[in-house]
Amino acid sequence: MQLEITGHHLEVTDSMNNYVREKAERLKRHFDQVMKIHFILEVEKQRHKAEATFHANGNHMFADAYADDMYAAIDALVDKLDRQILKLKEKLKSHHRQEAAQLVATTEPTD
Template sequence: MHLKITGQHLDLTEALKNYVNEKIGGVDQYFDNVIDAEVVLRQEKFRNSIEVTLFAAGQTLHAEAEDKDMYAAIDAASDKLERQVVRYKEKLTNHHPHHNLDKTQVTEL
């Protein structure tokens, strides 16, 4: 997965980049078809926000989070994204069994 990290009004430190890479890159354990991910970190006065857009095969997932602490915002966005990926994967693999009804079981009114 190719991860693009940008910062607006924020100095991107190596520690911050590594933390984002660890948290957002962890989505690969749930879903193998992830192609790219774009992460935008913003700092505005006392508010830190993160936007994550994940491009998978045939699907685009998006998560946003805000917090006073940047690391807490990254954790929240990561949790949201993981829930979306798990739900999407379940949707792909969840096949309800089709019940074949015999003509003897069908009653006419």
């Protein structure tokens, strides 16, 4: 997995960098096909914004989160990304194929 962490109007400290990398490992645990994640940490007046774009298995997704604290914004962002990855993972599993195959197997006449 390739991680990019950038800051707008903000110096990304080593502790922030390590925190983001630690949280990104959680995403990798759920879906190992995440190829690239680009995190952007930004400060807008008193609000802290964390946003990310990730590319996984041909899909491009985006999430952002706002909070009064940068670490809280990162936590909220990772929660959103986690939900999106789990949703993508469920979408890639085709449950309908199995149901259709079972239906065809039970309705075929036997000789």
